[in-house]
Amino acid sequence: MSAKLIDGKALAQTLREDVGAAVAALRTAHGAAPALAVVLVGDDPASQVYVRGKVRQTEAAGMISIERRLPATSTQEEVENTVEALNKDPDVDGILVQLPLPAPLDETAVIEKIDPAKDVDGLTKANAGRLLLGMPGLRPCTPTGCVMLAKQALGDLSGKDCLVIGRSVLVGKPAALLFLNENCTTTIAHSRTRDLAQKCRAADILVAAIGRPNMVQGDWIKPGACVIDVGINRVDDASAARRYRLVGDVDFDAASKQAGHITPVPGGVGPMTIACLLRNTVLAACARRGWPLPAQIQ
Ligand code: NDP
Numbered sequence: 638m639s640a641k642l643i644d645g646k647a648l649a650q651t652l653r654e655d656v657g658a659a660v661a662a663l664r665t666a667h668g669a670a671p672a673l674a675v676v677l678v679g680d681d682p683a684s685q686v687y688v689r690g691k692v693r694q695t696e697a698a699g700m701i702s703i704e705r706r707l708p709a710t711s712t713q714e715e716v717e718n719t720v721e722a723l724n725k726d727p728d729v730d731g732i733l734v735q736l737p738l739p740a741p742l743d744e745t746a747v748i749e750k751i752d753p754a755k756d757v758d759g760l761t762k763a764n765a766g767r768l769l770l771g772m773p774g775l776r777p778c779t780p781t782g783c784v785m786l787a788k789q790a791l792g793d794l795s796g797k798d799c800l801v802i803g804r805s806v807l808v809g810k811p812a813a814l815l816f817l818n819e820n821c822t823t824t825i826a827h828s829r830t831r832d833l834a835q836k837c838r839a840a841d842i843l844v845a846a847i848g849r850p851n852m853v854q855g856d857w858i859k860p861g862a863c864v865i866d867v868g869i870n871r872v873d874d875a876s877a878a879r880r881y882r883l884v885g886d887v888d889f890d891a892a893s894k895q896a897g898h899i900t901p902v903p904g905g906v907g908p909m910t911i912a913c914l915l916r917n918t919v920l921a922a923c924a925r926r927g928w929p930l931p932a933q934i935q
Pocket of ligand 1: 805806807808809827828829830833846847848849867869870906907910
């Protein structure tokens with residue numbers, strides 16, 4: 638392997654420590670700490686694991702964690718009323734609705750109910766528009782983590798050719814805009830893109846957010862490129878204790894021979910997502926309550 642590993646676990650830990658120090662400073666200065674509310678509807682096992690992780694890390698950073706659990710049979714109105722109540726609660730700084738919501742709930746309508754000032758996932762129209770317009774706002778967590786990892790590897794990203802594969806509202810589109818804001822020359826690829834391999838070979842930074850195990854081949858990677866693998870895919874593995882293992886969207890072993898820097902799966906983008914969520918909660922609390930931003934996370 639010639640590529641240097643971009644250690645998302647280590648960077649996320651540093652970020653969480655900075656958030657923890659910022660929260661401690663806020664407690665000292667204002668006698669209060671930011672509070673993050675997580676809304677979980679139904680009993681999807683993966684969502685429960687994610688929510689447990691978020692609650693644990695919120696508390697570990699010294700923040701207040703609030704959980705609202707609703708049954709899978711909840712109506713649209715019940716879920717939206719839960720969000721509205723959190724919007725009105727002056728002690729709540731951030732609201733995260735764990736996705737996906739059980740069918741037939743309308744996710745977009747629920748997300749849109751979140752007060753943009755508390756939208757720590759950065760998914761409301763208001764925050765998406767602010768990102769597009771280059772205005773201050775809360776940015777989606779996973780794409781923010783991708784940019785931080787690329788900067789950790791390369792420093793200044795200005796002028797780099799960046800290819801983002803995937804155009805989802807959650808990852809691909811905001812990632813492309815965030816890399817554009819870093820002055821990259823950004824291209825977005827998707828399922829209808831022609832000559833994908835060729836486009837990958839021109840990319841200094843390749844962000845794969847597809848959801849297809851090992852799709853990006855080693856010989857698609859420009860020698861020395863920085864590869865950010867967002868994909869989290871379960872593949873069967875009879876020899877593994879859990880009978881499955883997690884792989885990304887990039888063929889890691891082959892890509893490592895070509896790339897200059899690469900994120901592993903797991904241990905790359907994943908840990909950054911929660912760390913960025915905690916950071917967003919502090920940003921939201923400071924903006925909403927009129928507190929100066931602590932130096933630790935500026
Ligand atoms: P979506 O399914 O919403 O989007 C996938 C995108 O990939 C679509 O834009 C789709 O194109 C594109 N795509 C699918 N097949 C191809 C193909 N053959 N060639 C080129 N493009 C293709 O997924 P998400 O964006 O929500 O997630 C992507 C991956 O990232 C998943 O593995 C997910 O688990 C992971 N993820 C990881 C997170 C983390 O914290 N690490 C957080 C969120 C997601 P089209 O639009 O044309 O259909």
